Amino acid sequence: MTRRILITNDDGVKSIGIGILTEIMRPYGQITVVAPFEPQSGMSAALTIGKPLRLTELKSEKNLKIYACTGTPADCVKMAMNKIFNNKAPDILVSGINHGANASVASLYSGTLGAAAEGTIYGIPSIGFSLISHDPKANFEAAIHFGKIIVDNFIKTPPKPDIYLNVNIPATTKEEIKGVKFSKQGRGQWINEFEERKDPYGSSYYWMTGEFLNIEPQNKLADHNLVSDNYISIVPHKIDTTDYQEITRLEELWKL
Amino acid sequence: MTRRILITNDDGVKSIGIGILTEIMRPYGQITVVAPFEPQSGMSAALTIGKPLRLTELKSEKNLKIYACTGTPADCVKMAMNKIFNNKAPDILVSGINHGANASVASLYSGTLGAAAEGTIYGIPSIGFSLISHDPKANFEAAIHFGKIIVDNFIKTPPKPDIYLNVNIPATTKEEIKGVKFSKQGRGQWINEFEERKDPYGSSYYWMTGEFLNIEPQNKLADHNLVSDNYISIVPHKIDTTDYQEITRLEELWKL
Numbered sequence: 001m002t003r004r005i006l007i008t009n010d011d012g013v014k015s016i017g018i019g020i021l022t023e024i025m026r027p028y029g030q031i032t033v034v035a036p037f038e039p040q041s042g043m044s045a046a047l048t049i050g051k052p053l054r055l056t057e058l059k060s061e062k063n064l065k066i067y068a069c070t071g072t073p074a075d076c077v078k079m080a081m082n083k084i085f086n087n088k089a090p091d092i093l094v095s096g097i098n099h100g101a102n103a104s105v106a107s108l109y110s111g112t113l114g115a116a117a118e119g120t121i122y123g124i125p126s127i128g129f130s131l132i133s134h135d136p137k138a139n140f141e142a143a144i145h146f147g148k149i150i151v152d153n154f155i156k157t158p159p160k161p162d163i164y165l166n167v168n169i170p171a172t173t174k175e176e177i178k179g180v181k182f183s184k185q186g187r188g189q190w191i192n193e194f195e196e197r198k199d200p201y202g203s204s205y206y207w208m209t210g211e212f213l214n215i216e217p218q219n220k221l222a223d224h225n226l227v228s229d230n231y232i233s234i235v236p237h238k239i240d241t242t243d244y245q246e247i248t249r250l251e252e253l254w255k256l
Numbered sequence: 257m258t259r260r261i262l263i264t265n266d267d268g269v270k271s272i273g274i275g276i277l278t279e280i281m282r283p284y285g286q287i288t289v290v291a292p293f294e295p296q297s298g299m300s301a302a303l304t305i306g307k308p309l310r311l312t313e314l315k316s317e318k319n320l321k322i323y324a325c326t327g328t329p330a331d332c333v334k335m336a337m338n339k340i341f342n343n344k345a346p347d348i349l350v351s352g353i354n355h356g357a358n359a360s361v362a363s364l365y366s367g368t369l370g371a372a373a374e375g376t377i378y379g380i381p382s383i384g385f386s387l388i389s390h391d392p393k394a395n396f397e398a399a400i401h402f403g404k405i406i407v408d409n410f411i412k413t414p415p416k417p418d419i420y421l422n423v424n425i426p427a428t429t430k431e432e433i434k435g436v437k438f439s440k441q442g443r444g445q446w447i448n449e450f451e452e453r454k455d456p457y458g459s460s461y462y463w464m465t466g467e468f469l470n471i472e473p474q475n476k477l478a479d480h481n482l483v484s485d486n487y488i489s490i491v492p493h494k495i496d497t498t499d500y501q502e503i504t505r506l507e508e509l510w511k512l
Contacts, residue, residue, distance in 0.1 A: 041305050054460075072302075083462070122445065157506065193337075205310055208304060246492035250490075254438075256437075
């Protein structure tokens with residue numbers, strides 16, 4: 001039976017990254033792309049509540065259908081499940097290739113990974129790919145070469161239920177890559193996050209900018225350090241974010 | 257030294273829930289509210305990228321300052337840190353009281369908890385409160401009574417770094433509450449998620465709706481089951497969502 005593949009992203013249906021990902025995935029089965037009309041970077045697992053969504057078919061070939069949705073990446077996955085796959089989960093979900101890193105705490109804000117999380121909740125083995133560059137002319141060579149190797153493994157040995165994979169790939173040649181490593185979500189945060197400007201009427205407005213502060217620069221298992229050192233990083237993320245040890249600790253200390 | 261308290265939410269600065277939370281918090285210190293102008297339910301940890309933000313002061317009393325921000329709940333926390341607290345983290349962050357449950361996978365989509373996660377990344381002890389009802393006339397009695405007890409404990413014994421608390425409270429009287437329990441994020445998903453309509457020109461559009469499917473109705477530690485049974489649930493959630501066991505398992509099985 002033909003493998004049914006759902007592809008989405010957060011940079012929008014017209015982005016370079018989703019086009020490259022679609023080409024990588026073509027040999028693996030029947031492809032359905034459902035991606036946002038407009039860029040939706042930083043949308044996390046946000047859903048559209050309070051305004052309606054549109055779904056538009058852009059291409060319909062035998063093994064490649066492309067739809068655009070007006071919502072967020074997670075909306076796209078929900079729309080695909082409810083209105084295209086009629087609630088029969090596809091075999092895999094592949095999200096990306098994102099233009100820009102989704103390592104460390106960026107994984108929290110990532111629409112690419114919000115979509116992968118959404119697929120995981122439906123029971124679909126899900127994986128997100130990100131390139132460590134926002135440059136539209138960035139080098140996708142390593143992403144294409146190692147992307148296929150990673151997809152081969154992902155299909156043969158998917159993550160356990162309720163876990164999705166987050167792959168970050170340096171924007172370079174395949175020769176420059178030192179290796180592919182499973183790793184953990186690194187610790188970090190953004191600082192100096194807004195640029196203040198004055199509008200023509202003298203009032204302030206703020207653009208989000210920011211610099212990344214690396215909290216654990218020495219940790220060789222942290223994804224953001226690995227990609228800086230030209231490794232490809234793969235982090236398994238959980239849907240269940242409960243800290244079970246903290247339940248026990250606080251149960252003993254709180255007076256309830 | 258006076259305790260500095262940041263309050264935010266995802267229902268917007270004018271919601272009933274944030275007004276009640278502000279009154280609960282008044283005895284604990286100096287309050288700064290920074291909340292969205294408009295409702296931002298379902299926004300998860302989304303950030304506003306690609307359009308600028310505005311910040312407006314609505315009230316400035318000695319111990320109560322209120323600001324509205326045009327962005328998401330996570331944007332509000334970033335704006336508070338960068339532009340109001342000048343990067344000196346407040347002592348605690350309290351988010352809510354949300355109108356509607358944030359138990360089970362709803363915690364993934366919740367803007368209330370997106371703000372709490374953002375506070376946690378800055379190192380601020382953070383907690384989110386949600387009421388199990390969307391009705392604007394819902395009963396906040398238990399939320400007010402037990403909210404104070406929970407805040408007392410939270411201030412004395414905050415969660416460990418990189419962990420935030422998610423409190424869900426039934427919309428009822430304090431007598432009806434069977435107890436307060438630490439619990440885990442329950443497993444579930446939404447189904448039948450869109451209502452399709454036709455616009456006046458004959459084209460389809462979709463409203464997000466949906467029914468909750470309870471995957472583990474027998475699990476007495478699951479937060480969504482506890483609140484259905486009139487318990488108050490407190491789940492400790494982690495910022496680091498890495499599954500460390502899965503790293504080891506996939507390292508052995510994948511051919512990399």
